[in-house]
Amino acid sequence: MWLRAAGYWAYQYRRTWRSSVVTSFLIPVxxxxxxxxxxxxxxxxxxHGVSGVxxxxxxxxxxxxxxxxxxGTNDATYPVMGGIKWMRTYFAQLASPLEVYDVLLGHLAWIxxxxxxxxxxxxxxxxxxxxxxxxxxxAALPAAVLTGLxxxxxxxxxxxxxxxxxxxxxxxxxxxxxxxxxxxxFFPVSQLPAWLQAVAYAxxxxxxxxxxxxxxxxxxxxxxxxxxxxxxxxxxxxxxxxRRTFARRLVV
Amino acid sequence: xVEAHGLVKRFGDFVAVDRVDFTISKGESFGxxxxxxxxxxxxMRMISCISPVSEGALRVLGMDPASEGPRxxxxxxxxxxxxxxxxxxxxxxxxxxxxxxxxxxKKVIRERADQLLExxxxxxxxxxxxxxxxxxxxxxxxxxxxxxxxPDLLVLDEPTTGLDPQARHLLWDRLxxxxxxxxxxxxxxxxxDEAEQLCDRLVVMDKGRFAAEGTPRxxxxxxxxKEVVELRFAPGQHEEIAPSLVALAERxxxxxxxxxxxxxxxxxALQEVARMGHVAQSTxxxxxxxxxxxxxxxxxxxxx
Numbered sequence: 001m002w003l004r005a006a007g008y009w010a011y012q013y014r015r016t017w018r019s020s021v022v023t024s025f026l027i028p029v030x031x032x033x034x035x036x037x038x039x040x041x042x043x044x045x046x047x048h049g050v051s052g053v054x055x056x057x058x059x060x061x062x063x064x065x066x067x068x069x070x071x072g073t074n075d076a077t078y079p080v081m082g083g084i085k086w087m088r089t090y091f092a093q094l095a096s097p098l099e100v101y102d103v104l105l106g107h108l109a110w111i112x113x114x115x116x117x118x119x120x121x122x123x124x125x126x127x128x129x130x131x132x133x134x135x136x137x138x139a140a141l142p143a144a145v146l147t148g149l150x151x152x153x154x155x156x157x158x159x160x161x162x163x164x165x166x167x168x169x170x171x172x173x174x175x176x177x178x179x180x181x182x183x184x185x186f187f188p189v190s191q192l193p194a195w196l197q198a199v200a201y202a203x204x205x206x207x208x209x210x211x212x213x214x215x216x217x218x219x220x221x222x223x224x225x226x227x228x229x230x231x232x233x234x235x236x237x238x239x240x241x242x243r244r245t246f247a248r249r250l251v252v
Numbered sequence: 253x254v255e256a257h258g259l260v261k262r263f264g265d266f267v268a269v270d271r272v273d274f275t276i277s278k279g280e281s282f283g284x285x286x287x288x289x290x291x292x293x294x295x296m297r298m299i300s301c302i303s304p305v306s307e308g309a310l311r312v313l314g315m316d317p318a319s320e321g322p323r324x325x326x327x328x329x330x331x332x333x334x335x336x337x338x339x340x341x342x343x344x345x346x347x348x349x350x351x352x353x354x355x356x357x358k359k360v361i362r363e364r365a366d367q368l369l370e371x372x373x374x375x376x377x378x379x380x381x382x383x384x385x386x387x388x389x390x391x392x393x394x395x396x397x398x399x400x401x402x403p404d405l406l407v408l409d410e411p412t413t414g415l416d417p418q419a420r421h422l423l424w425d426r427l428x429x430x431x432x433x434x435x436x437x438x439x440x441x442x443x444x445d446e447a448e449q450l451c452d453r454l455v456v457m458d459k460g461r462f463a464a465e466g467t468p469r470x471x472x473x474x475x476x477x478k479e480v481v482e483l484r485f486a487p488g489q490h491e492e493i494a495p496s497l498v499a500l501a502e503r504x505x506x507x508x509x510x511x512x513x514x515x516x517x518x519x520x521a522l523q524e525v526a527r528m529g530h531v532a533q534s535t536x537x538x539x540x541x542x543x544x545x546x547x548x549x550x551x552x553x554x555x556x
Contacts, residue, residue: 004353004355008352011341087336091332091336092353093353094302095300096401099321099322251303252263
């Protein structure tokens, strides 16, 4: 049943897929060229790379996880509000045989599919930049998608409780952007003051970045199971919360 | 098709629907009338299995909405009060997507969509985006969409609210055809002419309860007189003149802009008014309509 709901989003995507694919390709190319290669050459010259690899190889998986966080959050905020208030897509679905769980799961499944498309392109670009060091990188595809879902699930649960979209920009300003900058995406968390390190370790993005980085650099360890467990738990708890908030909002 | 006993809908402390009973049979076209806030939409949403029943028994298509909602909805078409079309997609795409929710094969949806576009007079707009369409077209598309799965039961919540007269007549014509084809229709409305045109049987709702129930004809006979005299006097004169006219009619209704006299013989009453020396700005003798029943039962005018 939820597949039918996911079908709606796929249908809608057909309208914009070209621009979406081009963007998914251009963003990593531009970022990796400007920050990874150009800025990275300075960093590599002065400090001989980061964590034993060139800066571009260090940065690429971090940006991959960060991009998944942004897409995962974005697709779970405004589209969810649209489904409830603007386009009322969810209500159209609920007038058919679909149930609330199908509506939520269908939407999350679509976000996962879209993330998979973006991540595949991203990994291909990384390979072209020569920063994929290990066959483990194949596992970075599901890992990065999971990172995105660890945001989509709880954020969609939150979005279904909101009456206005103003809280979304607050979410970006105080959670998403700081996480993007300070969770090990651009530099090791060990550069931060001790108290901030603790905060960084607690963020979901830190675990997504660490997991993706270990996989593309081939530095896999038991710690990665911990990252995996953290992200899976967050996605699952977020989904359970979403079942509650969606039902409360849509079935009255 | 639908059977309700002691049906209640509560939102916190507020009772929107207060212990109502009704039965709707196959092929019937059944109307819920009432002012805004009377509980019509809440009743409809329970029938459509999109809103849980607070109390009482409800069977739809022989099934229990609480446990078999998806199976019931699979055989039902719903036209909600607010359109929920995808404005960025084309007219045809909206139908295709909706058919997928019912798990229909693409080919079947396509054939059915073509028929329905014809029915809704939207064939020429099939490949246009929905957003720029007129209100009437969007409404017809919503109805076409509700019919995609060939439902046994079509539920329409205020289908023509906000449409211009032409658009309304076109919609009525389409709904009348459906009725002829044997589709069971359930309609809420606060337009009396709509109810008179479309409903075989109707209930008048007020404050969550049924104030009356029957065919339009029965209701008029029971709650109104054969004829009505409408008198319009100069502004401010209504209160002054109204008491002197009480004896002329079985019942009198003083509206902001008119005085209505309910009587068996309108012409005689009008002559009597003239004999008393009252000079009305305009007069009209007409047959009773559902509007008169509505005014009597809900005690308020039809404007929101």
